[in-house]
Amino acid sequence: xxxxxxxxxxxxxxxxxxxxxxxxxxxxxxxxxxxxxxxxxxxxxxxxxxxxxxxxxxxxxxxxxxxxxxxxxxxxxxxxxxxxxxxxxxxxxxxxxxxxxxxxxxxxxxxxxxxxxxxxxxxxxxxxxxxxxxxxxxxxxxxxxxxxxxxxxxxxxxxxxxxxxxxxxxxxxxxxxxxxxxxxxxxxxxxxxxxxxxxxxxxxxxxxxxxxxxxxxxxxxxxxxxxxxxxxxxxxxxxxxxxxxxxxxxxxxxxxxxxxxxxxxxxxxxxxxxxxxxxxxxxxxxxxxxxxxxxxxxxxxxxxxxxxxxxxxxxxxxxxxxxxxxxxxxxxxxxxxxxxxxxxxxxxxxxxxxxxxxxxxxxxxxxxxxxxxxxxxxxxxxxxxxxxxxxxxxxxxxxxxxxxxxxxxxxxxxxxxxxxxxxxxxxxxxxxxxxxxxxxxxxxxxxxxxxxxxxxxxxxxxxxxxxxxxxxxxxxxxxxxxxxxxxxxxxxxxxxxxxxxxxxxxxxxxxxxxxxxxxxxxxxxxxxxxxxxxxxxxxxxxxxxxxxxxxxxxxxxxxxxxxxxxxxxxxxxxxxxxxxxxxxxxxxxxxxxxxxxxxxxxxxxxxxxxxxxxxxxxxxxxxxxxxxxxxxxxxxxxxxxxxxxxxxxxxxxxxxxxxxxxxxxxxxxxxxxxxxxxxxxxxxxxxxxxxxxxxxxxxxxxxxxxxxxxxxxxxxxxxxxxxxxxxxxxxxxxxxxxxxxxxxxxxxxxxxxxxxxxxxxxxxxxxxxxxxxxxxxxxxxxxxxxxxxxxxxxxxxxxxxxxxxxxxxxxxxxxxxxxxxxxxxxxxxxxxxxxxxxxxxxxxxxxxxxxxxxxxxxxxxxxxxxxxxxxxxxxxxxxxxxxxxxxxxxxxxxxxxxxxxxxxxxxxxxxxxxxxxxxxxxxxxxxxxxxxxxxxxxxxxxx
Numbered sequence: 001x002x003x004x005x006x007x008x009x010x011x012x013x014x015x016x017x018x019x020x021x022x023x024x025x026x027x028x029x030x031x032x033x034x035x036x037x038x039x040x041x042x043x044x045x046x047x048x049x050x051x052x053x054x055x056x057x058x059x060x061x062x063x064x065x066x067x068x069x070x071x072x073x074x075x076x077x078x079x080x081x082x083x084x085x086x087x088x089x090x091x092x093x094x095x096x097x098x099x100x101x102x103x104x105x106x107x108x109x110x111x112x113x114x115x116x117x118x119x120x121x122x123x124x125x126x127x128x129x130x131x132x133x134x135x136x137x138x139x140x141x142x143x144x145x146x147x148x149x150x151x152x153x154x155x156x157x158x159x160x161x162x163x164x165x166x167x168x169x170x171x172x173x174x175x176x177x178x179x180x181x182x183x184x185x186x187x188x189x190x191x192x193x194x195x196x197x198x199x200x201x202x203x204x205x206x207x208x209x210x211x212x213x214x215x216x217x218x219x220x221x222x223x224x225x226x227x228x229x230x231x232x233x234x235x236x237x238x239x240x241x242x243x244x245x246x247x248x249x250x251x252x253x254x255x256x257x258x259x260x261x262x263x264x265x266x267x268x269x270x271x272x273x274x275x276x277x278x279x280x281x282x283x284x285x286x287x288x289x290x291x292x293x294x295x296x297x298x299x300x301x302x303x304x305x306x307x308x309x310x311x312x313x314x315x316x317x318x319x320x321x322x323x324x325x326x327x328x329x330x331x332x333x334x335x336x337x338x339x340x341x342x343x344x345x346x347x348x349x350x351x352x353x354x355x356x357x358x359x360x361x362x363x364x365x366x367x368x369x370x371x372x373x374x375x376x377x378x379x380x381x382x383x384x385x386x387x388x389x390x391x392x393x394x395x396x397x398x399x400x401x402x403x404x405x406x407x408x409x410x411x412x413x414x415x416x417x418x419x420x421x422x423x424x425x426x427x428x429x430x431x432x433x434x435x436x437x438x439x440x441x442x443x444x445x446x447x448x449x450x451x452x453x454x455x456x457x458x459x460x461x462x463x464x465x466x467x468x469x470x471x472x473x474x475x476x477x478x479x480x481x482x483x484x485x486x487x488x489x490x491x492x493x494x495x496x497x498x499x500x501x502x503x504x505x506x507x508x509x510x511x512x513x514x515x516x517x518x519x520x521x522x523x524x525x526x527x528x529x530x531x532x533x534x535x536x537x538x539x540x541x542x543x544x545x546x547x548x549x550x551x552x553x554x555x556x557x558x559x560x561x562x563x564x565x566x567x568x569x570x571x572x573x574x575x576x577x578x579x580x581x582x583x584x585x586x587x588x589x590x591x592x593x594x595x596x597x598x599x600x601x602x603x604x605x606x607x608x609x610x611x612x613x614x615x616x617x618x619x620x621x622x623x624x625x626x627x628x629x630x631x632x633x634x635x636x637x638x639x640x641x642x643x644x645x646x647x648x649x650x651x652x653x654x655x656x657x658x659x660x661x662x663x664x665x666x667x668x669x670x671x672x673x674x675x676x677x678x679x680x681x682x683x684x685x686x687x688x689x690x691x692x693x694x695x696x697x698x699x700x701x702x703x704x705x706x707x708x709x710x711x712x713x714x715x716x717x718x719x720x721x722x723x724x725x726x727x728x729x730x731x732x733x734x735x736x737x738x739x740x741x742x743x744x745x746x747x748x749x750x751x752x753x754x755x756x757x758x759x760x761x762x763x764x765x766x767x768x769x770x771x772x773x774x775x776x777x778x779x780x781x782x783x784x785x786x787x788x789x790x791x792x793x794x795x796x797x798x799x800x801x802x803x804x805x806x807x808x809x810x811x812x813x814x815x816x817x818x819x820x821x822x823x824x825x826x827x828x829x830x831x832x833x834x835x836x837x838x839x840x841x842x843x844x845x846x847x848x849x850x851x852x853x854x855x856x857x858x859x860x861x862x863x864x865x866x867x868x869x870x871x872x873x874x875x876x877x878x879x880x881x882x883x884x885x886x887x888x889x890x891x892x893x894x895x896x897x898x899x900x901x902x903x904x905x906x907x908x909x910x911x912x913x914x915x916x917x918x919x920x921x922x923x924x925x926x927x928x929x930x931x932x933x934x935x936x937x938x939x940x941x942x943x
Contacts, residue, residue: 005189007254008277009038009077010270011223013118014230016261018043018438020206021064023263025071030267032075034274039072040116040158040256042082050084054099056106059441063437066551069111081107082116091126091140092133099149100144104638109661114156116193119143120164137162138181146187158221159186166208167198173211183216194220200228202245202593209251221254226591227269228258235709236260236668239590240272240331246323249280256924262664267341268586271334272327279325335582342577345657357710378698577656581649585665588672588710589648598642599710605639606717608680613686636683643676647738654734664732668711678886681741682718685894718893726889726922737798739883741890744793746804749786751802752795753778759873762911773844776831780847781871784806784823789815794890796874796883804874811900812869816856825850858938862926866902866940868895888921896943904940915939 011029019027028039057065058698072079072302077366083103090096104115126137134140141161149157161182163169169176182192194212196204196442204222209847224244227237237260244255257273259266264650343668587596595603613630650673656662744752756778760766770776785807796804809815828840832839841849870891872882895903905923907915915937923939 004037006249006252006277006281007038007078007221007256008273008603009036009256010257011040011042011082011255011256013040013042013044013082013223013258014228014261015044016230018436019045019263021068021439027263028072028075028077029269029276032077035278036270037076038078038080038114038254040080040082041068042084042116042118044084045162045436046439049082050087051088053083053085053089053103056103060108061437061439062106065107066110068439073111077104078114078156079112080114080116080156082118082119082158082160082773084120086119086122086141086162088359089144090129092130092478095146097147101148104148104152108155114158115148115152116158117148118160118193119162120160122257125160136177137180137293137564139185142182142185143188146185149190154189156191157189158191158193160161160223164193164223165195165199165201167196173208173215176215179215181213188218191221192216192218193223193256195223195225196700200225200231200592201243202226204248206245206247206251209248210902213251219251221255221256222252223256224257227259227260227266229262234668234671234711235592236262236265236665237591237593238265238268238586239596240268240327240334241276242272242322242327242591242594242716244276245321246325249277250894254445264658264661264664267338268331268334271337272330273667275330276322276325276327278589315564320373320414331586332583335579335586338582339577341577342582342656342661346660347712368799377877399638412628452485468529479844520621562810567816575652575655577649577652584645584649585653585669589668590710595710598645601637602642602676603643603710603713605635606714607684609636609639609683610686610717612790616686639683643680646673646676651738662734672711672714674886675711678741678890679714679717681743681890682893685743685791685890686897687832687922693715718889726885726892737879739803739878739880741883742797743789743886744786744790744795746790748795748802752782752786752805755805755873755875756782758875763873763876763913763917769843773831776844776847779827779830780850784819785809788818788822792870792891792894794887796878796887798878803878804872804883804887805892806872808868808870808891808895808903809893810868810900812858812867813860813863816858817871820854824854862904862938862940865890866926866942868900868903870895870903870905872905884917886920892943900943902940904938907937907939909935909937 010027012024024039031039033038044050048061069079082106085096085100089100107115124137126134126140128353130140134143138161141159145157145159147156159182161178163176163178166173170178173179186192193526195201197208201224204224209220222244226241226243229237235850255273255277257269259269282827530935584596587598588598590599593730597766611634612628615626615628616632619625646669650669653662653665653669753775757767757770757774758765760777760781761769767774782805789807789809792808794806795802796806807821828851831851833852834845834849836845872884872891873888892903904926905918907918918939922941924941926938926940
């Protein structure tokens with residue numbers, strides 16, 4: 001067990017929406033069961049913690065806070081109340097100091113016996129009044145901290161400095177006057193908080209802690225941001241606690257992890273921190289530590305190593321970097337314990353269910369004593385109870401005391417008026433911060449308006465995936481030259497016969513999935529699953545790429561109640577999430593400076609494929625499929641096998657009973673899966689293109705400079721540096737229909753024409769407008785693209801049905817000339833010129849008349865800025881409206897890879913809906929153009 005003298009737990013210290021009271025109560029239960037012993041209440045955007053720190057708590061707020069404190073005590077968790085007055089406090093103003101004391105005195109009445117003052121992330125310039133009193137900023141902070149500490153009776157007290165990491169120490173830790181002053185002047189019983197070498201530290205070394213301790217004259221308490229994600233909305237961190245050796249333990253007074261903002265995703269962070277702390281407090285056993293030395297010492301994951309052994313890949317590195325703690329073993333065990341939580345039925349706003357979990361012996365090499373049962377208490381808006389237990393409400397005397405002292409407290413809160421009238425130099429108004437009151441906020445107020453519960457009796461929502469799979473088999477070409485193109489078109493087929501049966505956990509290891517993808521690369525054809533019954537759902541998990549064209553179970557996102565027979569039936573008819581799936585999820589969202597093994601493998605493959613796409617192009621041109629071209633094909637198949645695993649994991653994630661957890665995880669995996677599918681389609685296009693110019697560029701992995709994490713890295717493989725708006729989207733609700741974007745095939749022509757007909761009337765069905773000539777509108781709008789520029793055409797599929805398309809040509813100026821000769825001539829022959837006058841023409845006859853008077857009349861200035869032409873249509877009943885951005889990203893990537901710098905669209909003047917849709921996709925009117933066609937608007941966007 002963790003020593004009671006060593007503080008180890010969680011600091012709720014992130015920016016963004018604070019956790020709810022129910023989540024905090026659940027937190028106390030969890031960390032207590034894991035053996036952690038402390039919690040710091042310090043939500044940056046909580047109303048009365050930072051922005052309005054002077055304001056006292058109301059009676060209702062006091063009752064909620066008291067209930068939280070009581071719950072922490074019942075779970076043997078030390079509740080540390082933190083305040084952040086540094087934004088606008090005047091250190092030299094005695095009324096400000098009195099106000100600070102009164103605020104902490106009030107909280108002390110609620111039962112708090114541990115406090116913290118935080119001066120992080122503030123301006124280091126003092127006001128004029130403070131400069132006249134204090135020698136330095138450090139002296140001012142020390143003065144007020146020491147005074148408050150003594151006023152409260154010298155309780156457990158923590159201090160967070162302004163220079164809280166080595167990179168913020170001026171000029172460095174050893175020579176910092178600020179840190180030296182803190183070390184000399186801060187009372188020795190006050191703990192000092194530190195984040196390590198950086199704000200987000202990859203490694204915290206023993207040498208750096210010793211150096212700091214010499215300066216601050218005490219052991220530091222680590223405020224660890226290794227799992228914090230408040231600086232990047234596209235990243236969560238599910239990897240293990242890592243980069244901190246257990247040899248640090250005797251040199252620290254504690255460690256607090258500042259985790260992901262999303263409460264439900266932090267189980268692994270808490271579990272592995274507890275494992276580290278217990279391993280640190282356990283004497284190392286060299287014999288046990290070397291038990292895994294017989295396993296392969298390889299940086300890659302062997303196909304023969306099962307999930308349970310993945311943490312033992314390199315035991316020598318484990319012993320060197322982490323002392324008596326193995327982060328990989330800790331991760332495997334945390335995932336195993338997390339599965340119980342994943343499978344627990346829980347809605348997005350429901351109260352938690354108590355866990356029975358702890359950090360097991362195989363992380364430490366010893367058997368810890370069993371953890372006692374823990375009772376918790378607290379609801380969202382009423383201070384009540386866990387199962388069978390009732391939390392004591394704040395007593396009447398406490399409420400009466402608050403009311404009794406309210407007048408005196410209000411006098412102190414009125415400092416704003418007093419200070420502002422006295423001297424504007426001594427007062428700084430509270431900053432404008434989007435703060436919330438997390439003590440009173442209901443769960444439904446905290447959650448974003450994204451549906452994830454639904455009703456078991458209702459129609460299921462649909463998954464807004466941005467899926468773009470590799471194209472299915474194309475077997476219509478027979479020449480030697482076309483076989484090279486066919487090789488690229490059949491990348492999916494290389495997945496082989498093994499995809500016909502579900503994989504075991506060992507078969508789904510990263511290396512085995514990659515290796516098996518090339519062995520069966522020659523003979524099989526991608527299977528398109530179009531059924532929605534239980535058997536098709538099961539097959540979907542084993543052939544992920546092909547299943548991107550199938551619909552997920554309609555029951556995937558319904559309210560799941562363990563006592564509901566309908567729910568039980570739903571579970572039996574859907575593949576459930578496995579430990580291997582969760583391991584893959586963790587590897588995709590690992591740590592700030594590190595991706596998991598399969599994520600790294602995917603990045604390596606897609607980078608290699610993009611750089612070496614010219615090899616396949618050369619083979620296609622020469623008609624000789626070289627060894628290098630075959631290697632490209634095999635490695636493309638390997639990338640697809642990875643994408644298959646991600647897609648299968650996502651579809652099974654939709655089935656988990658814990659809808660609250662799904663609520664938090666879904667936006668991240670939705671984004672990741674969509675980008676991977678888009679990349680697969682782009683890689684397919686690279687393999688079939690005759691020309692490839694652009695090469696990708698790498699970036700810096702600094703956590704808040706290089707945004708987006710692994711998803712961002714995959715996005716940056718696409719040549720769309722100036723089109724980041726196409727990736728800035730989030731799902732509005734959880735859906736279960738999976739859409740696929742793939743390159744156009746000749747057999748798709750009829751379906752594309754049908755979509756064109758159903759969308760030609762400004763997005764509505766135009767069948768009644770062209771009853772006698774249903775192909776006419778298709779001949780006008782899409783036929784020429786399919787015939788003259790098929791290499792830049794992509795279709796959108798739902799199941800085996802085409803529901804949209806995006807069509808383009810690279811060089812519009814040359815294309816119009818080619819179109820006039822090869823297409824318009826044929827249309828004139830197909831549709832004779834009407835004999836009526838123009839004023840009496842039907843809509844169909846007007847189109848036919850347009851063929852006979854074809855004249856684009858577009859100026860060269862348009863082609864110079866926007867050389868490419870495109871058209872996109874999606875059926876009105878496609879529920880994921882965001883898929884249009886994926887389609888556009890796909891075709892723009894293809895265009896830019898071959899040198900285009902912009903694209904334009906011709907929109908009929910009366911098509912208001914089409915014009916609005918293109919505007920939302922970043923297209924804008926080109927006003928300087930003198931267009932002679934009065935019935936056409938030109939909108940364009942740069943690439």
